[in-house]
Amino acid sequence: MESRATTQPATRTAPSLVSLAFGRTRVELLQFFRQPEQVFFTFLLPVLFVVIFGTIFSDEIEGPAGVEPVPFSQYFAAGMIAAGVMSVTFASLASTVSMEQHDGTLKRLAGTPLPRSAYFAGKIGLALTTAVAQVIIILAIGVTFYDMSLPSEPGLYGLFAVVFLLGVASCSLLGITYTRLIKSANSAPAVVQPPFLILMFISGVFFVYSMIPAWLQGVASVFPLKWMVQGMRQVFLPDWVATEDYGGSWQTEWVLVVLVAWLVASFLIARFTFRWDRSGG
Amino acid sequence: MHPTLPVHARDVTKSYGPNQALKGISLDIVPGEVFSILGPNGAGKTTFIEILEGYRARTGGDVTVLGVDPGQGTAAWKARLGIVLQSSGVFEKLTVEEVVGHFATFYPDPLPVDHVIGITGLAEKRKARCDTLSGGQKRRVDVALGIVGNPALVFLDEPTTGFDPSARRQAWEMVDGLTGLGKTVVLTTHYLDEAEHLARRVAVIVEGRVADIGTPREIGGRERATARITFRREGSLASTPFPLELEHHEAEGLVTLPATEPTAVVVALASWAREYGFEELPGLTVTRPSLEDIYLEMISEAPATGSKE
Structure with a gap:
């Protein structure tokens, strides 16, 4: 009866982390795209925002004398890209990971040899894919219907990539960390959405940032969204907007510092507080 | 440390604050047997099993599972375990074939996916999404996910709860099939006829202690009973x-x-x-008294005396 065990020494090597991470990402994408309502709300909401705000606020933002005004849709779409990234990373992961903590999915995976990092890699792979798709959709609608223009300087595309990737990474880890505060699977939306909505308001996604009271700007500056919005506006808007709205400069170095700080902090907190099983009592 | 025994436990204890859930469990499980753990809810069965599976840390005592301390279990160790949990209803959007195939990629030496789907009786449902399956079929997916890694030791936690009688018979045949493959099976169940049918030996756990261990025929002095x-x-x-x-x-x-x-x-x-x-x-x-009569007698008298000895 034991012959199988003894005649088969451990010559077969364990699957590599890279192949497992891709396998997990594939399964995450399959599960995501097979839930039409989830796909619909993930992509429709930012699109609706762009359409509604682009239609209602069709006027332009006037700068100081002698500069070209900026269409509000351009201003808004840049912020919406940042908010969209946070939505598909922070908000989506906090909800879905929390659900998997409570329904036993994570417990089941923890009982297999799958490395824990492969699970997170799959989640971030899903977040990255949906974030890319969302950016493409927002840009396509903005450019086609709302006179949005794309940056002309190649350097700004580099900046876009850095802010985008740092935003995806830090907000994904933040979402995973945030699951610690979600006590039951049903309460996830109630615990996740209100802080996210408040952040969207005080980070100037929907308004011209300089209209927000200074003390609220101070609160927003602690969190990553304000800096992602600021980074995206640097990519899509002329420099005079920084002078008007962000106190003189785009503060690119601060955008990077704050996002990296959130990335590191979220990773460390998740490392020590993340729960693999909250399905039991 | 016991390299040859699938499970070797000595005086395993577990405390949650002042509550002692396990008061010293000792038992050995030998290769190729179906070993059933019985006990009322709250007796410590699940705690003990989850210590063996590596989900929980023990407070005291010694345990090796496949020669390894479950508290120090590596991925290579987990690759030799198959864990079938009580909960189900996950991976709803994947087909049977996709989810079993996905889990197979976690292991260095998995069983062929077609074979696993066959022996769990899911061949006709291989292309069906899990959210379209019946409760019994979902449970079979749970079992398929537990065995696809070709484990040496399989934990089956209440594998037939909620099954109709014919589905239970099929599940029993499946467990017999696992032992046919040379696997050791640790079975927890609330059905005494199930333990009697499947298990070579049973242990009854009451109030965090082993009340008795033996074959279903002899446990609790059943053979000599009046x-x-x-x-x-x-x-x-x-x-x-x-x-x-x-x-x-x-x-x-x-x-x-x-x-x-x-x-x-x-x-x-x-x-x-x-x-x-x-x-x-x-x-x-x-x-003669049935296993159920013996069992009910054991769980009703054991709390009063605390221990059989």
């Missing part, structure tokens, strides 16, 4: 005095008497009946 004889006093038998100096009980003609030597009692009763013209003792039955 038999019970019943028959009816009909016709002339009813009007004659009872022939034996034995404690007995009679109600509406039905006689019940315990017997430590039932054969001798039946012989004596038969010759008495023949005197009064009965070749057959009317309605004769001789029964």
